[in-house]
Each structure stands twice: as structure tokens, then as C-alpha cells.
Amino acid sequence: MRKRAIILNTAIAFGFLIVIIRLADIMILNHERLNERAKMQQLKGENVQVRRGTIFDRHGREMAVNLELESLYCDPAEVASAEKSAYVLSDLTGKPSQAILTKLNSGGHFVWLDRKLEPDVARKIKETKIKGLAFVPDAKRFYPKGHLASHILGFVDIDNKGIEGVELKYHSTLSTSGRKVLLSRDASGKTLSQGVDMESRGNNLVLTIDEGLQYMVETELDRAMEKWRAAAAAAIMMDPLTGDILALANRPSFNPNSLSGSKNFERRNRAITDCYEPGSTFKIIIGTAALEEKVVSLDTPFDCSRGVVEVGRRRIHDAHKHGLLTFKEVIQKSSNVGSVMVGMKLGKERIYKYAKAFGFGEKTGIDLPGEVSGLIRPPERWSGVSIGSVPIGQEVAVTPLQVLRAYSAIANGGLLVTPHVVSRIISPDGKTVWTFTGETKRVLSQKTAETFRDILKTVTEEGGTAKSAAVSGNNVAGKTGTAQMVDPRTKRYSTEKYISSFVGFVPADNPRIAMIVVIYEPKGQIYGGVVAAPVFKKIAENALSYLEVPREDNAGDMLVVSR
Amino acid sequence: MINLRRRSMVSYMIKPLFITFLLCGIFGIVWLRSNFTSVEYTISELENKKADRLREAKMLMAEKASLMSMHKVEKTAVRDLGLVFPDRKKVTYVKERNPGPQKASLETLSEWDRRKAMVN
Numbered sequence: 232m233r234k235r236a237i238i239l240n241t242a243i244a245f246g247f248l249i250v251i252i253r254l255a256d257i258m259i260l261n262h263e264r265l266n267e268r269a270k271m272q273q274l275k276g277e278n279v280q281v282r283r284g285t286i287f288d289r290h291g292r293e294m295a296v297n298l299e300l301e302s303l304y305c306d307p308a309e310v311a312s313a314e315k316s317a318y319v320l321s322d323l324t325g326k327p328s329q330a331i332l333t334k335l336n337s338g339g340h341f342v343w344l345d346r347k348l349e350p351d352v353a354r355k356i357k358e359t360k361i362k363g364l365a366f367v368p369d370a371k372r373f374y375p376k377g378h379l380a381s382h383i384l385g386f387v388d389i390d391n392k393g394i395e396g397v398e399l400k401y402h403s404t405l406s407t408s409g410r411k412v413l414l415s416r417d418a419s420g421k422t423l424s425q426g427v428d429m430e431s432r433g434n435n436l437v438l439t440i441d442e443g444l445q446y447m448v449e450t451e452l453d454r455a456m457e458k459w460r461a462a463a464a465a466a467i468m469m470d471p472l473t474g475d476i477l478a479l480a481n482r483p484s485f486n487p488n489s490l491s492g493s494k495n496f497e498r499r500n501r502a503i504t505d506c507y508e509p510g511s512t513f514k515i516i517i518g519t520a521a522l523e524e525k526v527v528s529l530d531t532p533f534d535c536s537r538g539v540v541e542v543g544r545r546r547i548h549d550a551h552k553h554g555l556l557t558f559k560e561v562i563q564k565s566s567n568v569g570s571v572m573v574g575m576k577l578g579k580e581r582i583y584k585y586a587k588a589f590g591f592g593e594k595t596g597i598d599l600p601g602e603v604s605g606l607i608r609p610p611e612r613w614s615g616v617s618i619g620s621v622p623i624g625q626e627v628a629v630t631p632l633q634v635l636r637a638y639s640a641i642a643n644g645g646l647l648v649t650p651h652v653v654s655r656i657i658s659p660d661g662k663t664v665w666t667f668t669g670e671t672k673r674v675l676s677q678k679t680a681e682t683f684r685d686i687l688k689t690v691t692e693e694g695g696t697a698k699s700a701a702v703s704g705n706n707v708a709g710k711t712g713t714a715q716m717v718d719p720r721t722k723r724y725s726t727e728k729y730i731s732s733f734v735g736f737v738p739a740d741n742p743r744i745a746m747i748v749v750i751y752e753p754k755g756q757i758y759g760g761v762v763a764a765p766v767f768k769k770i771a772e773n774a775l776s777y778l779e780v781p782r783e784d785n786a787g788d789m790l791v792v793s794r
Numbered sequence: 795m796i797n798l799r800r801r802s803m804v805s806y807m808i809k810p811l812f813i814t815f816l817l818c819g820i821f822g823i824v825w826l827r828s829n830f831t832s833v834e835y836t837i838s839e840l841e842n843k844k845a846d847r848l849r850e851a852k853m854l855m856a857e858k859a860s861l862m863s864m865h866k867v868e869k870t871a872v873r874d875l876g877l878v879f880p881d882r883k884k885v886t887y888v889k890e891r892n893p894g895p896q897k898a899s900l901e902t903l904s905e906w907d908r909r910k911a912m913v914n
Binding site for chain 2: 703782
């Protein structure tokens with residue numbers, strides 16, 4: 232009996248010893264390895280979904296948002312019947328079955344089959360229950376306004392990386408870095424909540440653009456393109472006091488929601504990336520410089536009766552013979568001969584100095600990618616005929632935005648503003664984290680700016696070159712431009728291809744908007760006063776109504792009420 | 795004698811009580827743990843539902859923004875409702891006796907302040 236008890240006790244002790252050794256093996260010797268294996272079974276690493284911030288216009292209207300879609304991938308090793316699956320998927324996604332089959336037969340354990348599927352398509356694919364297919368949430372950038380403001384907004388690639396426009400310039404602001412979180416899961420693979428926000432959002436942008444004004448500008452550009460059968464067009468509307476870009480449009484244009492149908496030249500933001508010879512709109516330089524330097528007064532006479540002036544071996548003509556003109560009339564009637572005479576009085580050094588002061592030959596600093604600086608050669612590189620060309624806007628290359636900024640300086644009393652399209656950055660929780668505070672630089676005295684503004688007002692009055700830009704009820708100050716394009720074949724000025732433009736601001740004495748309209752290669756008419764000025768007028772009339780700017784001619788009729 | 799009997803009763807009870815407490819404790823821990831897991835499942839399901847609703851809300855917001863685009867609004871106003879853009883000559887502006895920033899809209903107020911600041 233005692234012997235049996237000893238054997239039993241020994242067996243139990245031995246059994247416990249084995250258990251203890253095994254426990255020691257599990258808990259001490261192989262702890263790390265087994266712990267890792269357990270974690271691999273119990274935990275699942277999932278990527279936090281990264282979402283770009285929303286882009287709003289100045290009144291909080293959504294211009295770029297995210298659509299929550301799903302992307303389809305597969306583990307080719309797990310797909311049972313590749314051919315049959317490829318056929319079914321091709322039918323649902325509209326992609327060629329051969330392309331899908333190639334992916335299904337490829338090696339590895341992860342192959343994208345289709346990205347950003349429409350919800351209906353994703354649902355139908357799920358219903359097929361094809362083994363080896365899986366979905367991941369994926370955001371697609373969507374531009375609810377379609378073509379509108381496409382050159383400002385830009386677009387993103389398939390991985391939501393900014394490629395053009397604000398999407399590119401503010402990519403790091405709009406996007407945020409992703410991370411991986413470990414979630415517990417059960418034996419069936421169901422994840423358990425860890426209380427982690429599985430979405431990481433970037434900052435939101437508030438643009439200076441006003442959707443209403445942008446629509447007006449784009450609508451009128453479309454009409455002008457059709458009327459003048461033009462090759463291209465660009466228009467910018469800006470608040471001359473702040474540099475806020477209220478609207479910026481180019482034609483041809485594109486829809487950022489369907490990029491496959493657009494061509495490269497349609498995506499070009501001509502307003503800031505294309506240079507042109509400004510023609511008469513550049514006379515602002517000699518005009519303001521002559522007044523500021525007191526080289527002329529408003530009534531200084533210039534003999535333009537011959538209608539031509541010789542500079543070196545070049546003869547510069549007026550469109551019509553004008554006779555004796557005062558300085559004011561030289562600008563009002565846009566006389567080339569008179570302008571060259573003013574330029575000669577100033578001298579090339581001072582012309583260059585003022586052109587640079589107005590920001591020509593340098594980037595304006597607008598927060599959009601691809602801006603070019605244009606070109607104005609320093610006086611030592613001027614040829615013998617340059618003193619006749621530069622005052623009338625030849626031998627210089629500018630962008631429409633540079634011209635608009637210069638005219639805004641006249642509108643606001645002599646300050647050069649920084650044009651910009653983003654006014655605020657808002658964090659995902661709604662706090663303003665950045666507000667635009669641009670620099671302004673004085674380039675003219677207020678007196679000169681006001682004097683020149685009065686001259687520009689006469690341009691849209693009787694006897695001026697842009698009567699068709701006059702807005703009923705409010706004074707418009709502005710200047711027309713008609714520039715010959717250089718024929719790339721002959722390297723000489725073309726007699727057929729012109730650029731017509733009008734730049735101005737309204738109401739002239741208390742400007743709310745400054746705007747430039749540039750029409751490239753219009754057919755039938757070439758003059759800025761005929762082609763571009765009416766476009767300015769139409770947009771300005773609608774914009775003033777939209778902005779609730781009262782007419783100045785019936786100020787007495789205004790109904791006065793008390794609060 | 796009574797003391798001895800009481801002591802033997804206590805010693806007799808202490809083991810079952812200890813085992814009962816131990817079992818209750820183990821059961822309690824298991825029960826709590828299972829409740830945690832169950833709550834985690836529920837939260838997980840609710841989170842999925844929330845994500846679905848948010849996804850739906852985002853899609854609806856995008857659709858709303860698209861429907862509110864100026865192009866569509868103008869098309870509806872002009873074609874369907876027969877409205878026209880107001881003629882500026884026919885618009886009468888109402889001027890307040892004590893003009894100041896509008897208080898109805900914060901946007902207007904900040905815009906006013908910003909412009910004023912830039913002018914100053």
C-alpha cells in the first residue's frame with residue numbers, strides 16, 4: 232500500500248514537473264517568440280484613412296470635397312477561377328477582361344484591380360462573393376462645381392497627391408500623414424474597437440474666390456470666345472485694396488473631375504503662366520512715371536499730327552492721326568506717337584525703374600504654382616529702337632496678373648498689393664490656424680495715383696478708346712491694349728494675330744473690383760476697345776449688382792431708413 | 795467547551811468560504827472580461843455604422859454642393875422659373891441712417907473689418 236502511494240506521488244510530482252518545465256518554456260525561454268505569434272493572431276494592423284481637407288470659396292461654398300468610395304484588390308493565389316472572375320469583373324467595372332485576367336494571374340498576394348469604384352459597382356461586386364477579392368475605403372477628390380475655377384483649384388492624382396493649382400501649392404496643408412494602428416481581432420477576423428479615430432483629416436482652405444463672381448467671369452469669357460472665335464482668353468478679377476483674387480478664369484478650360492478628356496493646353500493657367508506683349512496697357516508706366524517725376528503736366532502738349540515718329544530705323548505709327556494732343560489726351564486716345572515722345576522725355580533709366588517698381592519682370596508672389604516673372608531688359612541691354620518700343624508695351628513680356636496688379640496700384644492710391652487666392656487655413660476642428668497678411672509696397676504717391684486715375688476715367692468716356700467699357704451708373708477707369716503677336720515662322724510681328732485686352736477698375740473713385748480681360752487671336756476685330764472692353768463692361772455690371780454696389784448717378788434717390 | 799466548538803466550526807467553514815470566494819472571483823473576472831469584449835463588439839459595430847453614415851453624409855454633401863452650383867441655379871432660375879438678372883436701373887438701394895457693419899452675417903463683418911484695415 233505504501234509502495235503504491237510512493238509510486239502515485241512520484242507520478243504526480245513528475246507530471247507537475249513536466250507542466251512546470253513546459254510553463255517555463257512558454258513563459259520564460261520562448262516568451263518573446265510566442266508572444267509575437269499570439270499578437271500576430273490577435274492583432275491586426277490597419278491604416279488610418281488619410282483625407283484631404285475641403286476647399287471653400289470666400290462664402291464657405293464647397294469647391295473641392297472628398298467622396299468616400301472603395302478600391303478593389305485581390306490576392307491572386309486565392310482566386311479560384313481567374314477566367315470566370317475576370318469576365319464577371321469586366322462586366323461590372325467596364326474594364327477589359329484581358330487586363331483583369333492578367334492581374335488575376337500575376338504573382339504576389341496583393342494586386343489592385345480597380346481604384347475608387349462607384350458605390351453601386353462596389354455593391355454589385357460584393358454580391359458576386361468571388362473568393363480572394365477585398366475592398367479598402369478610398370477617398371476620391373470631387374469638384375462639385377465642375378469646370379468652374381478649375382485653373383485655381385487644380386487637381387490631384389490617383390493617390391490624392393496635388394498636381395496643379397491650389398491642390399499642388401497647398402498639398403502639405405491639405406493632406407496629413409497616415410499611420411498604422413493595431414486593432415484586436417477575434418478568431419473570425421472581426422476587429423474590436425480600440426476607441427481610435429480611424430480617419431485623419433488635413434486642414435481646410437478658404438479661398439478668396441467668390442463662386443458667383445467666378446461664374447460671371449467664366450460665362451462672359453465663353454461668350455467672348457464664341458463671338459470672336461478666339462484661340463484663348465483669360466480674365467482676372469481682384470479686390471484692388473487687399474489683393475484678394477475674386478475670380479480667375481482661362482479659356483480653353485477643363486473639368487478636373489474627368490481629366491482623361493482634357494489636353495495639356497486646356498490646363499494651362501494663362502493668367503499667370505503665359506507672357507505676352509501688353510501693348511498700350513503698358514503706357515501706365517510712362518504715364519505715371521512722367522507725372523511722378525514732374526516731367527509733364529496734364530496739359531503738356533505733344534505734336535502727334537504726323538501720326539508717325541521715327542526711332543532709329545523704326546517708324547512707329549498711330550492707328551489714326553490725332554493732331555496736337557495734351558498729355559492727358561495721349562493716354563485717353565492711346566497715342567503711340569505721344570507715348571514714345573513722353574518715353575523719350577523720361578529716358579530709359581526712369582522707364583525701367585518704374586516698370587520694376589510696378590513689379591514687371593518679377594513674380595507677383597501669387598500662391599499658385601507655375602507663375603512666370605515675365606521679361607523687361609535692363610537699360611544697358613536696350614537696342615536703339617527700344618526707347619520707341621518699351622513705352623508702347625513692346626519688347627517687354629508680362630502676365631495678365633502683373634498688369635492687373637499695376638492698375639490696382641492706381642486704384643488703391645499707389646500701393647502694390649500681393650495677389651493671393653487663399654485667405655485662411657482652418658484646422659479640422661474648425662480653428663483658424665493661418666490668415667493671409669500680405670505685404671504692400673508704395674510705388675507712387677497718392678496724388679499721382681489719383682491724377683492718373685482721373686486720366687484713366689476719360690478712356691471710357693466720350694473721345695476715349697474704350698467707351699464700350701463704360702458701366703451705366705458708375706465711373707470706370709481703365710486702358711485698352713492691342714498687341715501684335717510675333718509670328719513664330721517669320722520671327723516678325725504678325726499682321727493677322729493680335730492680343731486684345733482691357734484692364735480697369737470700378738467704381739473709379741471707390742474701387743470694389745479691378746479686372747483684366749485678355750482675348751488671344753480674336754477674328755474679325757482686333758482692338759481692345761472693341762473686343763475686350765465689352766466683356767469687361769458686362770462682367771462689371773453683373774458683378775456690381777452681385778456685390779450690391781449702388782449706382783452713383785442716382786445716389787440722391789437712395790431710400791434712407793433707420794434701424 | 796463552547797469556544798472549542800466555535801473554533802472548530804470556523805475552521806470547518808473557512809475552506810469552503812475561501813473556495814467559494816475564489817470561484818466567485820474567477821467567475822467575476824471572466825464575466826467582466828466577457829462583458830468588455832461584448833461591449834467592444836457593440837462599439838465596433840456602432841463605429842462601422844457611424845462610418846457608413848458619415849460616408850453617406852459626405853456623398854450627400856457633395857451632391858448638394860454640386861446641385862447648388864451657380865450653373866445649375868441659373869439654369870433653373872432662367873429656364874424653369876423664368877427669372878432674369880436684375881437691371882441695375884431698377885434696383886433701389888436702402889441706406890441705413892446709422893451705417894455700420896452688418897450684423898446678420900459674420901462673413902460680412904469680417905470682410906468689412908479686413909477691407910477697412912487694409913485701407914487704413
